[in-house]
Amino acid sequence: MACLLQDKERAAWLLGYCERNLPPALAAEVERHLAVCPDCARTVEAQQKVWAALDVWEPPQVSPNFNARLYARIEQEEVQPWWRAVLPDARVWTWKPAMPLAAACLAVLAVALFRAPSMPEPGPKAQADSIDVEQVERTLHDLEMLQQLGPSNSDKV
Amino acid sequence: MKRLFAILVLVAAFLAPAVLAAQPGMQRGPHRPKGRPGGPQGLRMVERLNSMPADERSRVLGDLPPKRRAELERGLERYQKLSPEERENLSRRFRNFQELSPERRQAMREAFRRLNDLPDTRRRAIRREMTDLRQLTPESRQSRMASDEFKEKFSAEEREIMDDLARGIPEE
Amino acid sequence: MAGVEQDMAASLALSRAVLDAGVLERDAELMLQVRAGDQRSFALLLERHRAPVIHFLYRMVQNQAVAEELAQEVFLRVYRSRETYEPTAKFTTWLFRIATRLALNWIRDTKNEKTQESLDEEILEGGPQRQVADTNPSVEQRMVRSARLAEVRRAIETLPDKQRAAVLMHKYEELEYSQIAQILECSESAVKSLLFRAYETLRAKLAHMNV
Numbered sequence: 001m002a003c004l005l006q007d008k009e010r011a012a013w014l015l016g017y018c019e020r021n022l023p024p025a026l027a028a029e030v031e032r033h034l035a036v037c038p039d040c041a042r043t044v045e046a047q048q049k050v051w052a053a054l055d056v057w058e059p060p061q062v063s064p065n066f067n068a069r070l071y072a073r074i075e076q077e078e079v080q081p082w083w084r085a086v087l088p089d090a091r092v093w094t095w096k097p098a099m100p101l102a103a104a105c106l107a108v109l110a111v112a113l114f115r116a117p118s119m120p121e122p123g124p125k126a127q128a129d130s131i132d133v134e135q136v137e138r139t140l141h142d143l144e145m146l147q148q149l150g151p152s153n154s155d156k157v
Numbered sequence: 158m159k160r161l162f163a164i165l166v167l168v169a170a171f172l173a174p175a176v177l178a179a180q181p182g183m184q185r186g187p188h189r190p191k192g193r194p195g196g197p198q199g200l201r202m203v204e205r206l207n208s209m210p211a212d213e214r215s216r217v218l219g220d221l222p223p224k225r226r227a228e229l230e231r232g233l234e235r236y237q238k239l240s241p242e243e244r245e246n247l248s249r250r251f252r253n254f255q256e257l258s259p260e261r262r263q264a265m266r267e268a269f270r271r272l273n274d275l276p277d278t279r280r281r282a283i284r285r286e287m288t289d290l291r292q293l294t295p296e297s298r299q300s301r302m303a304s305d306e307f308k309e310k311f312s313a314e315e316r317e318i319m320d321d322l323a324r325g326i327p328e329e
Numbered sequence: 330m331a332g333v334e335q336d337m338a339a340s341l342a343l344s345r346a347v348l349d350a351g352v353l354e355r356d357a358e359l360m361l362q363v364r365a366g367d368q369r370s371f372a373l374l375l376e377r378h379r380a381p382v383i384h385f386l387y388r389m390v391q392n393q394a395v396a397e398e399l400a401q402e403v404f405l406r407v408y409r410s411r412e413t414y415e416p417t418a419k420f421t422t423w424l425f426r427i428a429t430r431l432a433l434n435w436i437r438d439t440k441n442e443k444t445q446e447s448l449d450e451e452i453l454e455g456g457p458q459r460q461v462a463d464t465n466p467s468v469e470q471r472m473v474r475s476a477r478l479a480e481v482r483r484a485i486e487t488l489p490d491k492q493r494a495a496v497l498m499h500k501y502e503e504l505e506y507s508q509i510a511q512i513l514e515c516s517e518s519a520v521k522s523l524l525f526r527a528y529e530t531l532r533a534k535l536a537h538m539n540v
Binding site: 008009011012015043045046047049050051052053054056057059060062063066067069070073074077132134138 | 404480537
């Protein structure tokens with residue numbers, strides 16, 4: 001086998017060898033080659049050092065308000081009236097139109113506050129409907145993970 | 158009087174949208190997941206599903222694609238087979254898990270996925286090591302994981318997996 | 330027009346074939362649910378992919394605040410595209426394609442303005458917040474770690490943009506060549522070239538480090 005560094009396709013085998021994801025037959029062939037090719041052997045050693053060096057670089061933690069900011073931006077886009085996209089600088093807010101709007105809000109608030117919301121206890125159908133299947137899936141996955149990582153499962157694969 | 162009325166109107170205008178949004182059926186916006194994903198509600202939902210009659214459970218899960226449904230039902234079956242004591246222990250560990258930050262929980266999930274991608278022998282070695290690490294205090298655990306002997310036994314990737322998993326070990 | 334219709338029909342047929350085969354990946358399923366109006370699926374996708382996208386962008390632009398801004402834009406674009414989403418590629422391929430384009434655009438647009446300020450600030454602050462199992466390092470150890478980190482970051486920064494993206498996706502996100510090729514919109518052979526040259530450069534700059 002000629003030196004693997006001579007072309008990029010074969011040089012990729014060296015990377016694959018370092019990552020331990022070559023098919024066994026090819027890995028064995030590369031290993032035999034490394035025993036007789038000092039350049040390739042040096043490259044493998046150097047590549048492993050590079051990866052170890054790159055491992056030092058840990059990213060910072062994500063800001064705790066990342067999601068909130070994203071959702072705020074999404075909401076802002078959603079509530080924007082259609083004409084705002086066309087006329088972003090249009091000014092429609094004046095004090096006078098706000099008065100009826102504010103009065104309407106007051107009326108709605110009054111209705112909401114004084115309404116007697118005697119919600120009946122949800123029946124079985126409603127209870128079943130309130131099951132969030134995605135959440136159940138995630139919970140089961142987490143439970144499985146915690147169970148496998150538990151103290152009595154060290155030898156279970 | 159006029160000033161008082163204006164103030165009342167402004168307060169109402171300010172509060173009305175919040176009150177309206179709280180009314181059932183008037184939720185808007187894309188971003189209100191109910192509670193934390195997989196939070197304590199998640200466990201209650203699992204238990205509720207488990208205790209449902211078969212036909213009702215079938216109705217709840219009916220819309221799921223077959224593969225997902227089969228996986229979910231396998232998960233429920235595994236949970237059902239636990240003894241009361243095992244279930245109590247697991248529930249306690251789950252509640253502790255929920256106390257972690259979302260980022261920490263996600264890091265643990267990803268570490269667990271990477272762990273399962275490792276060859277069997279390495280996975281077993283890591284699990285055995287994790288068993289020992291669980292017995293240590295956080296300080297001793299960190300000290301052991303920083304030792305040269307530890308670094309020789311485990312690759313950088315394996316150490317990172319264990320670091321992510323170890324940080325999820327609660328103070329028991 | 331006939332050509333467009335044929336393309337759409339082919340795309341739809343592919344989507345159906347993938348769906349029928351039952352091999353639709355989980356993320357694509359979730360995105361289809363977002364398309365159908367399920368907002369919780371978007372929240373789930375965000376939770377699954379937020380960290381890898383931000384970490385990738387952080388290493389590309391080497392500034393956490395910028396990385397988070399770009400990541401916000403990535404997920405905004407995903408959300409905006411929900412109604413026309415078709416699972417013609419892996420979800421992560423699509424996600425990282427958006428992220429890579431935004432990062433490359435940002436790097437190109439700020440090339441002349443870029444200073445070492447953000448890099449040096451973080452070094453002075455003692456490096457990234459996340460440490461790997463290191464308890465009470467001494468001042469000397471911290472300085473050594475900071476120096477190593479600075480060297481790694483500079484080495485990555487000197488790589489041409491596409492080589493940098495390929496290395497980061499290959500090393501840190503552990504993506505396959507085929508996926509990197511789709512993300513960078515080039516052939517697998519081109520990806521191997523990029524990685525070959527990138528790692529050659531990095532070996533020259535970093536192989537002396539004993540970590």
